[in-house]
Amino acid sequence: MKYITTIAGKEYAVEVIDEKHVNINGKVLEVDFESVSGQPVFSLIIDGKSYEGYVYPDEENWQVLLHGQLYQASVEDERERRLRAAAGGGASDDGEFHMKAPMPGMVVAIPITEGELVQKGQVLLILESMKMQNELKSPKDGTIHRIRVKAGDKVEQKQALLSVV
Numbered sequence: 001m002k003y004i005t006t007i008a009g010k011e012y013a014v015e016v017i018d019e020k021h022v023n024i025n026g027k028v029l030e031v032d033f034e035s036v037s038g039q040p041v042f043s044l045i046i047d048g049k050s051y052e053g054y055v056y057p058d059e060e061n062w063q064v065l066l067h068g069q070l071y072q073a074s075v076e077d078e079r080e081r082r083l084r085a086a087a088g089g090g091a092s093d094d095g096e097f098h099m100k101a102p103m104p105g106m107v108v109a110i111p112i113t114e115g116e117l118v119q120k121g122q123v124l125l126i127l128e129s130m131k132m133q134n135e136l137k138s139p140k141d142g143t144i145h146r147i148r149v150k151a152g153d154k155v156e157q158k159q160a161l162l163s164v165v
Contacts, residue, residue: 004081006074014075038130057102057134097139097164101155105129109151110162116144118164123159125149138164 011055015023022031032045036052044051054065064071108126112118118138125136141165149161 002078003075004078004110006069036093040130040132060102063160064065071095095165096145097142099124099161099163101127101137101157101159101161102134102136103127103129104157106133106156107149107153107161108149110147110149112144112147114144114147124164127155136161142163 001016003016005012007016008086013023013025016093020030020032029046030048032043034043035041036043038077040055040057042053042114043086051066056063056065058072064073080123105127106129108128110120110125112122112124112163118124118141120138120140123135124138124144125133127136145163145165147162149155155161
């Protein structure tokens with residue numbers, strides 16, 4: 001599977017060849033990537049050099065802390081990119097936004113109701129995953145159109161949760 005990863009405005013073509021090899025922008029690297037004790041801490045060995053990083057999902061991207069530097073990384077596979085391009089890009093301020101689960105987990109709380117006016121940055125849903133509670137926030141001002149889950153529901157990654165218009 002090929003992925004497009006964007007960090008600080010620069011795109012990287014990433015292809016996972018097998019468990020131990022990845023191709024990044026045409027360069028094949030030998031890698032060992034392991035979670036440490038089931039936490040968002042990862043041990044990464046690239047061509048014999050060791051790194052430790054922290055990886056946290058946010059609403060749409062990933063936050064990666066490596067060598068004291070925090071990076072925002074967006075990752076999409078080729079299919080997602082084609083679909084987004086065909087749809088004319090991401091969520092706009094005047095269109096409907098469908099919030100999807102960034103990871104599998106359990107819905108802990110939904111502090112909003114259908115028909116409620118919300119502001120950009122307002123918490124819409126709290127999702128627990130890997131013993132961490134993640135606040136999913138509105139990417140825009142709008143009205144809650146439809147809530148598709150309830151507190152206590154288990155959800156899969158990319159499952160539709162709610163929509164804002």
